[in-house]
Amino acid sequence: TLNSNEKILLALGCSRFWYLCFSWVYSFLSLIYPNYLYVHPIFPLLNSAQNFFNCSNLWFSASLCVFFCITIANFRNNFFIYLKVKIDSIVPWLLLGSVLFSLVMGTTIYNVMDKALSNNLNFTSQGRIWKAGIRIDQHFFPHYFIIGFGYATSFSAVILSALLLLFSLW
Structure with a gap:
């Protein structure tokens, strides 16, 4: 069996x-x-x-920082002593949460790309006449909010764990 550090790595x-494989393709x-x-379907799927894999890189790196801070x-x-004792049972749930949030980010990007490609169609085609008066940021604001929230949360987790580790070693 793998320990928690090896699971995250x-x-x-x-x-x-x-x-890197998807970037190469x-x-x-x-x-x-x-x-x-x-x-x-090719461009939005890629x-x-x-x-998805970029966001999972970000979240797995953040969970590795949090893991090292706690250990x-x-x-x-x-509460910190409780986390130190229970960290081995928390890591699989942390990894599962990272994958689920990365999946949410990947589907959000797919929806943004699909809407952007479908908005490039002619506005005079059937069923598209009413969409000409709607601003483009009304479509994408919830998606960009989710994406920004994800990046800000992982960044703040890394910064907080680094600061806690520095204060602990000081």
């Missing part, structure tokens, strides 16, 4: 490997077959998969 390594298609990216830091707080 294995998940981080796998997500980075698949991120995207670069290959854009160089060799640039018109193939304009086929409807972007959403690439964003290394020496605080006498009861």
Whole structure:
């Protein structure tokens, strides 16, 4: 069996490997077959998969920072001692939450790309006349809010764990 540190590192390594694979496929298609990216499901699927693995890289790195902060830091707080004792049982749930949130981010990017590509159609086509008066940011504001919230949360978790570790070692 793997310990908690190895589980996080294995998940981080796998997500980075698949991120590089999807980036390679995207670069290959854009160089060799640039018109193939304009086929409807290919471009949103590649972007959403690439964003899914990028977001999972971010969240697995943040969970690794939080894990090291909890295992290394020496605080006498009861909640911190409880986290230090229960960290091995928390890590699988933390990894599952990271994957689920990355999946939410990937589907959000797919929806944004799908709406952006469908808005490029002619506004005089059937069923599109009423959408000409709606501003574009009304469509994308909830998606950008979710994406920004995800990046801000992981960034604040990394900064908070680094500051707690510095204060503990000081």
